[in-house]
Every structure is written in structure tokens, then in C-alpha cells.
Amino acid sequence: MRPPGARGATLKDVADRVGVHPGTVSRALNPATQGMVNPDTVRKVQRAAKELAYRPNPMARGLKTSRSMTVGIIVPDITNPLFPPIVKGAEAVLTEAGYTCLIGNTDNDIDRERDVLEAFIGRQVDGLIVASAQLEDEVLRHAADGDRPLVLVNRRVEGARIPLVVGDDAGGMEMAVRHLAELGHTRIAHLAGPQFLSTGRARARAFRQSMHEFGLTVDPNLVLECATYSVEAGAAAAAALFEATDAESAPTAIACGNDQIAIGTCDVLRERGLRCPQDVSVVGYNDMPYVDKLAPPLTTIRVPHALLGAEAARIMLRLLTGEDTATSVISLPVELVVRGSTAPPR
Amino acid sequence: MRPPGARGATLKDVADRVGVHPGTVSRALNPATQGMVNPDTVRKVQRAAKELAYRPNPMARGLKTSRSMTVGIIVPDITNPLFPPIVKGAEAVLTEAGYTCLIGNTDNDIDRERDVLEAFIGRQVDGLIVASAQLEDEVLRHAADGDRPLVLVNRRVEGARIPLVVGDDAGGMEMAVRHLAELGHTRIAHLAGPQFLSTGRARARAFRQSMHEFGLTVDPNLVLECATYSVEAGAAAAAALFEATDAESAPTAIACGNDQIAIGTCDVLRERGLRCPQDVSVVGYNDMPYVDKLAPPLTTIRVPHALLGAEAARIMLRLLTGEDTATSVISLPVELVVRGSTAPPR
DNA sequence: ATGAAAGCGCTAACAG
DNA sequence: CTGTTAGCGCTTTCAT
Numbered sequence: 001m002r003p004p005g006a007r008g009a010t011l012k013d014v015a016d017r018v019g020v021h022p023g024t025v026s027r028a029l030n031p032a033t034q035g036m037v038n039p040d041t042v043r044k045v046q047r048a049a050k051e052l053a054y055r056p057n058p059m060a061r062g063l064k065t066s067r068s069m070t071v072g073i074i075v076p077d078i079t080n081p082l083f084p085p086i087v088k089g090a091e092a093v094l095t096e097a098g099y100t101c102l103i104g105n106t107d108n109d110i111d112r113e114r115d116v117l118e119a120f121i122g123r124q125v126d127g128l129i130v131a132s133a134q135l136e137d138e139v140l141r142h143a144a145d146g147d148r149p150l151v152l153v154n155r156r157v158e159g160a161r162i163p164l165v166v167g168d169d170a171g172g173m174e175m176a177v178r179h180l181a182e183l184g185h186t187r188i189a190h191l192a193g194p195q196f197l198s199t200g201r202a203r204a205r206a207f208r209q210s211m212h213e214f215g216l217t218v219d220p221n222l223v224l225e226c227a228t229y230s231v232e233a234g235a236a237a238a239a240a241l242f243e244a245t246d247a248e249s250a251p252t253a254i255a256c257g258n259d260q261i262a263i264g265t266c267d268v269l270r271e272r273g274l275r276c277p278q279d280v281s282v283v284g285y286n287d288m289p290y291v292d293k294l295a296p297p298l299t300t301i302r303v304p305h306a307l308l309g310a311e312a313a314r315i316m317l318r319l320l321t322g323e324d325t326a327t328s329v330i331s332l333p334v335e336l337v338v339r340g341s342t343a344p345p346r
Numbered sequence: 347m348r349p350p351g352a353r354g355a356t357l358k359d360v361a362d363r364v365g366v367h368p369g370t371v372s373r374a375l376n377p378a379t380q381g382m383v384n385p386d387t388v389r390k391v392q393r394a395a396k397e398l399a400y401r402p403n404p405m406a407r408g409l410k411t412s413r414s415m416t417v418g419i420i421v422p423d424i425t426n427p428l429f430p431p432i433v434k435g436a437e438a439v440l441t442e443a444g445y446t447c448l449i450g451n452t453d454n455d456i457d458r459e460r461d462v463l464e465a466f467i468g469r470q471v472d473g474l475i476v477a478s479a480q481l482e483d484e485v486l487r488h489a490a491d492g493d494r495p496l497v498l499v500n501r502r503v504e505g506a507r508i509p510l511v512v513g514d515d516a517g518g519m520e521m522a523v524r525h526l527a528e529l530g531h532t533r534i535a536h537l538a539g540p541q542f543l544s545t546g547r548a549r550a551r552a553f554r555q556s557m558h559e560f561g562l563t564v565d566p567n568l569v570l571e572c573a574t575y576s577v578e579a580g581a582a583a584a585a586a587l588f589e590a591t592d593a594e595s596a597p598t599a600i601a602c603g604n605d606q607i608a609i610g611t612c613d614v615l616r617e618r619g620l621r622c623p624q625d626v627s628v629v630g631y632n633d634m635p636y637v638d639k640l641a642p643p644l645t646t647i648r649v650p651h652a653l654l655g656a657e658a659a660r661i662m663l664r665l666l667t668g669e670d671t672a673t674s675v676i677s678l679p680v681e682l683v684v685r686g687s688t689a690p691p692r
Numbered sequence: 693a694t695g696a697a698a699g700c701g702c703t704a705a706c707a708g
Numbered sequence: 709c710t711g712t713t714a715g716c717g718c719t720t721t722c723a724t
Binding site: 055056057058059060062063068077078079081084085087088091095100101102103105119120121122123124231263266267288289290291293294295 | 404414640
Binding site: 010011023027057060062 | 720
């Protein structure tokens with residue numbers, strides 16, 4: 001009789017049943033070494049393994065091989081609709097390859113990021129996929145020096161050579177500005193995301209650049225940074241924007257750093273008796289779920305988040321198998337989705 | 347010089363540095379056994395451990411103790427806004443207690459549920475928190491017989507004694523119906539969630555019961571089941587509802603099985619030229635993020651999802667430490683949030 | 693082609 | 709209070 005804590009059959013159990021040595025069973029069951037054992041034995045071993053519902057103990061294996069077959073995925077906040085698709089995309093390809101994923105939240109706090117990172121490293125994860133990077137991220141810069149593969153997704157770190165998968169922020173913002181310019185807007189505002197995040201910075205830069213490109217001038221009073229990527233911060237910035245402008249100088253269109261900021265902006269518009277899109281057009285960024293159900297449905301830039309996650313995972317896999325030595329940087333195309341929140345100026 | 351795969355200092359490294367036996371170091375570092383070692387030695391060991399940045403190898407420890415200090419969390423779809431708060435709530439509690447979480451998606455597919463479950467059990471998780479349960483869930487009924495703690499969250503399984511944390515579905519639906527009844531509605535429809543899920547079933551049952559309670563009759567033509575908890579299925583059911591009724595028998599209010607169904611319903615209303623809430627009131631369920639931004643803002647039942655996750659994790663912890671032997675069933679109170687999608691009938 | 697044996701890093705039972 | 713020892717389940721080198 002097994003002790004109560006018994007977790008299942010071991011290699012030895014299988015060996016006993018077939019009447020061979022545990023080492024042989026190990027070889028027979030491992031596809032890589034299966035060639036060095038008698039096909040007959042292999043079959044018998046496989047049958048016995050199935051009968052006993054043998055499952056290799058990953059801890060024993062990991063202890064021996066010093067690989068855990070786990071990958072840590074670190075996100076700022078799984079509750080932000082942006083990140084679940086990234087996680088899901090990454091998890092799908094990693095699971096397929098036999099890896100299990102650990103998920104950690106940092107709440108955008110760099111101290112918690114370090115804690116999660118250390119916990120995962122303590123857990124012996126084989127690699128790390130990080131979506132919570134800040135532009136100045138010593139924690140990650142340091143982690144990148146370790147011997148453990150690190151892949152960034154969605155956000156980048158300044159001055160570190162780390163493999164990376166992002167959406168094309170510059171291209172996306174250019175589409176947004178072009179769309180507004182083509183509608184005939186000239187006084188276009190930008191409510192930027194936090195400038196300590198690469199997405200916030202890249203989109204803000206792209207905004208200015210695109211404005212020039214389309215022959216429009218950037219009014220400094222019409223470019224504000226939001227403290228966070230939230231509805232509240234977006235509303236606060238939008239309110240400040242209208243406080244600082246009069247009827248003459250007020251924008252007729254606003255390109256927002258992300259969808260939450262756009263939602264906050266629409267709230268403020270409503271409060272102030274301005275109609276969207278008739279009085280002010282608004283463009284979001286990300287195409288979060290259900291922003292097509294808002295009133296008006298939000299025009300936004302669609303980022304293929306699940307793909308981002310999947311690509312990051314593929315890079316991770318290549319890093320893990322040593323196939324890939326170069327530091328890949330992948331920028332995935334984004335897409336303008338025109339809905340009801342944008343229209344020509346009056 | 348360390349081999350390239352070196353993951354850090356071992357117990358032996360620390361022991362060598364202090365000049366004691368590895369066993370002593372183990373005792374000195376483990377709070378539970380720390381009492382049996384000379385305080386002086388403890389201090390020296392701790393210092394050495396810190397200097398060498400010693401981190402216990404969880405695989406070695408797990409191999410020995412046959413506990414992995416991991417808990418698997420299984421959700422239908424992390425991409426559904428309902429589940430991230432549950433995961434986050436559970437993770438916070440579990441992480442605090444030194445556990446690490448594995449997250450798995452089932453896509454509401456019972457075969458994938460089994461796969462994930464097996465993968466997690468293969469991973470030697472110490473316990474499982476499952477949010478993807480179906481009413482007839484052989485996989486889980488079977489898993490519950492194992493020696494590994496299992497806690498259900500949000501959804502239950504029929505006829506299995508498994509610890510459980512759910513929102514008060516009966517109470518929530520009663521609030522919804524009462525709200526509509528008090529507004530003066532009498533022809534109230536219910537677009538139910540899938541009846542193979544406990545939430546769908548419980549809310550449908552509560553709908554009928556509450557209707558009787560408030561002296562209203564349930565028109566069988568006004569109760570339809572949605573194939574899934576999605577916008578599309580909700581829209582399909584809503585369309586069917588209006589196809590099957592005429593101006594006389596059409597509902598003036600609809601209690602929906604969840605928010606997605608409510609969103610689909612509102613879409614159909616709009617298509618048919620019916621205004622919400624003037625012509626038809628709509629109540630959702632769950633209070634997903636941003637449903638307060640819809641037009642009209644959705645009246646709904648708020649379920650404390652993060653709390654659900656946290657409670658489930660607390661039960662898990664008690665099960666894991668053996669403190670708790672009873673099969674707890676916790677039903678958490680929900681709350682009616684009245685917004686713009688409900689009004690008196692005309 | 694297979695058996696034997698060592699050892700991954702840790703804990704725990706037993707000695708001293 | 710501390711050292712010794714055995715062994716968790718597996719992989720892998722070395723014999724045979």
C-alpha cells in the first residue's frame with residue numbers, strides 16, 4: 001500500500017513491472033534516447049507506463065537537468081484588458097512546447113516588479129517574458145545580464161539589448177493623425193500616456209512627427225501627459241486641456257495615448273456639453289474589448305496583442321533551445337479602426 | 347569556477363563558508379527548525395546565506411517534501427473580463443503565503459479542462475482553484491476524489507462535495523427582478539446564460555422564483571437560453587425573443603444572464619429601432635469594467651470577483667495546512683448597481 | 693542494448 | 709546543539 005502522500009507511479013514502478021532497470025525505462029520514454037533501446041522493450045515500457053499512468057516527476061527531472069520547463073510572464077496588471085490577450089497568446093505557444101507559465105502582476109510598481117522577478121528566478125523559471133517594463137528599468141537591465149533568457153513584450157527598456165516584440169507605435173499614431181488630418185482637422189491635441197513608459201513616449205514622439213509630416217503645427221498647449229494609462233488620468237488631462245484653451249484655441253480632435261484615456265476624455269467632453277464627434281473627434285489606442293459598444297463607438301488603433309504574446313513566446317522558445325543568438329526586435333503592424341468617434345470638424 | 351548552468355549558491359556552499367554541516371544550515375534557515383540550533387550559528391549562517399545570495403532550490407525541496415508550493419488556477423478564458431479579478435484576488439493571497447500560481451485556460455472546453463488539469467497535476471501542484479466548472483463535470487468530480495485540495499470559484503458542479511466560493515446568484519437575480527418590478531414592469535423577459543453552467547441555471551431559477559414572489563407571471567416565450575455567455579449569443583437570443591413576440595406580448599424589460607448578453611441585447615434593440623431604457627429596460631449581471639461607459643450605462647449586478655478569488659485562496663490555504671476539514675461553501679453578497687439602462691415602462 | 697551507480701539540492705530521522 | 713546518513717525521482721556516464 002502506498003503512503004497517503006503518494007503522487008503517482010515512479011520510474012522504478014514501471015521498471016519493476018516490465019522487469020528492467022529504471023535507467024532503461026528512462027531511455028525508453030525519452031524520445032531523444034529512445035533510439036538506444038530495443039524496440040521491443042520500448043513497447044513494453046510504454047504499455048506499462050500507460051497502465052500505471054506514469055507521469056514523470058518534473059521536480060526530480062528539474063533537479064537533475066536544472067531546467068524547470070516553466071516560463072514566467074510578468075504583466076503590470078492582469079485586470080487591464082490589454083494584457084490577458086498577451087498572456088493567452090504567449091501561454092498557447094509555450095504550453096504547446098511543453099512549458100508551463102507562471103503569471104505575475106507588478107501593479108506598475110518597480111519594487112513589486114523586482115519581487116516578482118526574484119520569486120520567479122527563485123522558482124528556477126527557464127525564461128522570462130516581461131510586459132511591465134519601464135523605460136528606465138534597472139531591475140530588467142540587470143536581469144538581462146543573467147544567464148536566463150528575457151523577452152520584452154509591448155514595452156521596451158531604454159538602452160538595453162533585450163529581445164523585444166512591440167506594436168508599431170509610430171505607425172499607429174501616424175495612422176491616427178493622418179485619419180484626423182484627412183478629415184480636415186488642424187487643431188489636434190494629444191493626451192499622451194505616461195512618458196516613463198516606452199509606448200507613451202513613442203506615441204507622443206510619433207504624434208509630433210506625424211503632425212509635421214502632414215503640415216500641421218503642434219500647439220504645446222495641446223499636448224499633455226497623463227499620469228497613468230487610466231480613465232481617471234485621461235479625464236484629468238482632458239479637463240486640464242479645456243481649462244487651458246478658449247473657443248479659438250481648443251482642439252477639434254484629440255489623439256489619445258490609449259483607449260482608457262480616450263474614455264476619460266469622452267466623459268469630460270460630455271460634462272462640458274461638447275459632443276463627440278460633432279464638436280470634438282477622439283481617437284483611442286489599442287482597441288480594447290467593447291470599445292465598439294461605447295457611445296459613440298471609439299475610433300482607435302488595433303494592436304494585435306495576442307500575436308505580440310505569441311511572437312514573444314516563439315522568440316523565448318528559440319532562445320531556450322539555443323537556436324537563436326541574435327537579439328530580435330519585432331515590431332508588429334497595427335491597424336486603424338474607424339468608428340463613430342471621429343468626423344470632420346464643423 | 348562554476349559550470350555555465352549554475353543557478354546560484356547551494357546549501358553546501360553556505361555550510362562550507364560557515365564551517366558547519368549542510369544539515370545545520372538547513373535547520374538554521376528553516377524558521378520551523380531554527381529553534382534547535384545555536385543562535386550564534388544561526389546568525390553566522392544567515393549572514394553567509396545573504397552574502398552568497400543563497401536561494402533554496404524549490405525543486406530539490408519539492409522532491410524531498412513532495413510539495414511544490416504551487417497552486418493551479420483554471421479559468422475558462424483569461425480574456426473574459428470576469429476572470430482576471432478572480433485570478434488577481436487569488437494570486438494576491440496565495441503569493442503572500444509563499445505559493446506561486448499556475449494559470450490555465452480551458453476555453454470552456456471540457457477536454458481542454460482535463461488536459462490542463464492533468465498538466466497541473468503532473469506539475470505536482472499542491473492544490474487547484476477552478477473557475478471553469480460545468481454543472482456535469484466528470485473531470486472535476488473525479489479530480490475531487492484525489493488527495494489534492496480542490497476549490498471551486500464562481501461556478502459549481504452538481505452533486506459533488508467540493509469547497510466553493512460563489513456570488514449570490516439567487517439574491518442578485520432577485521434584486522434585478524425586484525428593481526424592474528418596482529419600476530412597474532410586468533412583462534419581464536430573461537435571456538438566460540447557458541444552462542450547463544451553474545450560474546446560468548441558478549440565475550434562471552431565481553428569475554422564475556422572484557417573478558412569482560413579486561406576483562408576476564413568467565411568460566415561457568419570454569425566457570430564452572443563450573448558447574454562450576457572449577455578445578453574439580445574447581444578440582441571437584434577443585433577436586429570437588422579438589421575432590417570437592408582437593407589440594402586445596413583447597417584454598418591456600429584460601433581465602440578462604450576464605453583461606455580455608445585455609450588450610448583445612442592446613445592440614438588437616438599437617437595430618430594431620427600440621430605445622433603451624424608454625422602450626425596453628435592460629439589466630446585466632457582473633458589472634464588468636466599462637459597462638458604466640456604455641450608452642446607456644448598464645444597470646447590472648455587481649459581483650465582487652476579486653473577493654471571490656481571495657476567499658477561494660483562503661480556503662485553499664486552510665485546506666493545504668490541514669486546518670480546515672469541512673467542505674466550506676461560501677456565497678458572497680452581490681449588489682444592484684442602477685444606471686441608465688432601466689426606467690419605468692411607458 | 694541494458695545494468696549499475698552516482699548525484700542533482702534538499703530535508704529529516706537518527707546518532708552522538 | 710550538530711554531524712551523519714539516507715533518499716526523494718530522475719538522468720547520465722560508465723561498464724558490461
